[in-house]
Amino acid sequence: MPRVKKAVKSRQRRKQILDMAKGYRGGRGTLLRSASETVDRALKFAYRDRKARKRSFRSLWIMRINAAARLHGLSYSKFMNGLSRANVSLDRKALANLAVSDPDAFAKLAQLAKEAA
Known part of the structure; x- marks a missing residue:
């Protein structure tokens, strides 16, 4: 059976772990284990x-839409249903972006949702 020398692979594996740990404090960045x-x-x-x-971005968008919809007399669920x-x-x-950056367009959507509901 031929002799297997695996120093290269094991060194690569150790180097990869230590490269990923760069910036960690103390032994966490220098000691292999x-x-x-x-x-x-x-x-x-x-x-x-x-x-x-x-998940957290979706909940943020829902909060923003809800706040903007309530300015127009709608709850979030009624706004989305409309x-x-x-x-x-x-x-x-996109709705949250409209609510923050273009309130006039959001107002038109809110009016549309009111009429449809």
């Missing part, structure tokens, strides 16, 4: 929070 544990934990958080970011009955297919991100 500590760095490996910390990097694993950080990757777990990163995976989880990529999903959580989408828009769907009026066949307006704007997503929550």
Whole structure:
């Protein structure tokens, strides 16, 4: 059986972990075991929070739409129901952007939702 030399691969693996741990304080950035544990934990958080970011943005958009709709005498649910009955297919991100940046256009949408509901 031929002799297998695996120094290159193992060095690459260690270097990759320590590169990912760059900037961590103390041994977490320099010692392999500590760095490996910390990097694993950080990757777990990163995976989880990529999903959580989408949820938190959606809730932010809903809050903004609700606040703007209440200025026009509508609750969020009545506003969204009115828009769907009026066949307006704007997503929550676009509606929240309109509510913040263009209140006049949002007022027209609110009027449309009132008439449709």
